[in-house]
Amino acid sequence: MLVTVDQATEYIGTGKLFHISGATSLLRRLPKGNWLGGSTEFFMDKGGGKATDQLLSLIEIPGESYRIETYGVDGISRVGKNAFANGYTILILPFDSEIHSLYAEKAAYFDDIFLNPVIGWIAADRLDKADRQSVSANGAEGEVYADKAVALHMSLPAGQSAELNMINIFEPDLDGPSILFPRDGFVVDVCLIDGKETVFADYIAETGLDTKLPLVGDYSGANINISIKEIADGKVYFYAPLSGNVQYRFAKRIDDYAEAFRAKIGDLSDTESVFTCNCILNFMYGALENEDLGTFYGPFTFGEVAWQLVNQTLVYLQIK
C-alpha cells in the first residue's frame, strides 16, 4: 500500500518486517526498524501504476526468522552462500553503482546463487533529477547506501518453500534475425546478424527497429530480456549485460502492455505473492499509469533480480 512517511513510521513502530520503497528524500526520514528498501517513485498499487514522490510503498513481509544484511562489492559474491538453507533472499542494489555492475556481470557465477530464490531490484531516484541519489536502505541499521546492496535473508519453516517466477510479455520475433555478440558486456559495437558481422548501431538505424523493444535471449529455454539504454558514438548500450554465449532476437512488438500483462496474469492459478516488482520501462513504454495489474503490488524498478539481473519483466515470489 501507498502510505505517508508518518504512516510508515507508525507501521515500523509495530516491529513487523517491511519492504519500503519511495523517493530517496522520504526514505531518509524513516526511523530505524525491521525494514529494507530502496529508491523509486513509481509503484504498482490498487488501481494500477502510480507515480509519486510524496508517498512510500509499504509491503509487509511475513516471517519471524530473518537477517537484514548490507553487502559491499567485496562481499556480494557471498549473497547466495549466506542464505538460509530453506528460504529466500530479497536484494536491492542502487542504480549505476559499482555493485550494480558487478552483480549484473557476475551474479550467475556466485556460489550457491541458484539454490534459493533471490528476488530483487535496482533502485533509482528519478533519473531526470539534477541532484538524484539512488539508494538501497537498511532500516535495521538506519542507513541508506548509494554504493552498497541490502538483502533480506528469510528462513522458512520445514514444509514451506519459496518459488520465484517471472512474467515476461515479450517473445522473440522469430521472423527477425538471430543475433550473437562476440563477448559479454553492457556495450556493443559489432555483432553477428544471421551470421554476418555487422555494426549493431548501424543495423538498428538502417532497419528502423524500435529500441523500446528489448532483445530477448534464449537462456537455455527461458526468454530473458536485455533492454536498450541508448545508442551513442556508434555503440549500443544496455541496461543489463549481454552474454556472448546466448542467441538473441529482437522482441515482437506489443501494442497493449496492460492487456498483455493481464493475459499472462489470467493464466496463473495463484497470484498471491510475498514480493513483486516490475520494470520501469514497462510503466513508461506501456503507459501503465492507472492500469490495474491485479494484486501484484510493489515498486517499478530500474532492473529486476531473478537470481541474476533481468529487464522489462515482472518478477514475483510466492511461498508454497
Next chain:
Amino acid sequence: MKLTDEQVKKLLEYEGPIQLHQLALNLALTRFKTVHKRNPGAETVAKCTVDLNSLLEKYEKIMKEDYDWIVSL
C-alpha cells in the same frame, strides 16, 4: 533424482531446443554451458554435476519433469 557426469556432459553439449521449465534451472544451465564452453574438461563437468544435483535434490517436486527431460536426452 541424481544425474551422472555422463548425463550432465550430454546436457552441456546438447544444442537442440531445451525443454526446461523451472527458471532457476534455465539460468543455472546457461551458466554451466558457458563455463563448459570456456573450460571444457572432466573437472568442469564434475562441478556442474554437483551443482545441478544440488538444485534437483532441493527442488525434487517441482523439477521432476525437467529431470525426466534431461535423462531422456
